[in-house]
Structures are given as C-alpha cells and as structure tokens.
Amino acid sequence: MPPVIDREKCTACGACAEYCAEDVFFGSEEGDVPQVSYPEFCAHCSCCVYACPAEAIRLRIPLPMQLLYKDPVRAV
Numbered sequence: 001m002p003p004v005i006d007r008e009k010c011t012a013c014g015a016c017a018e019y020c021a022e023d024v025f026f027g028s029e030e031g032d033v034p035q036v037s038y039p040e041f042c043a044h045c046s047c048c049v050y051a052c053p054a055e056a057i058r059l060r061i062p063l064p065m066q067l068l069y070k071d072p073v074r075a076v
Contacts, residue, residue: 001060002039003048009056010034016048016057024048 002024003016010033017025017034022041025048028034036042049057 001044002036002042004058004060005033005036006056006058007033009054010052011054011056013053015051015053019047019051021045021047 005016012031012033014028014030014034017023017028022038022043022045024036024038024042025034026037028037044059044061046059049059
C-alpha cells in the first residue's frame with residue numbers, strides 16, 4: 001500500500017521524493033504535491049514519513065507486514 005499524502009498539509013517541498021530509496025514518487029516535480037507513481041515498489045521503510053517537515057505523509061502498512069513492523073520510536 002503506497003504512502004498517503006495529505007494534500008492540505010503538503011508544502012510541495014519534494015523531501016519525500018528526494019529521500020525515497022525506491023523512487024515511488026518518480027516523475028513528481030518540485031513545487032507540486034508529489035504523486036505516487038510506483039506504489040508496488042514501496043518498501044514501507046518510512047523514509048518519506050520522517051523526511052516530511054509538514055508531517056503530511058501517512059504510511060499504510062499491509063497486514064502481513066504489520067506482524068513484522070516495529071515502530072522505531074516505541075521500540076526504545
């Protein structure tokens with residue numbers, strides 16, 4: 001499941017596209033709200049979530065991955 005971008009919070013800074021190792025935002029232009037071009041490549045690593053200064057990105061973890069997912073903030 002791809003990242004969900006809150007269009008009202010997004011400042012179109014492009015940080016999510018810059019930090020995404022899998023290039024799921026490929027083709028998004030700076031100054032525009034990023035579009036998820038390749039949702040199937042999303043590794044659910046949360047890089048885009050942490051890179052977003054406006055906290056406009058939410059990540060939906062697929063159920064099979066939820067069993068393996070650990071929130072790094074809560075794990076400490």
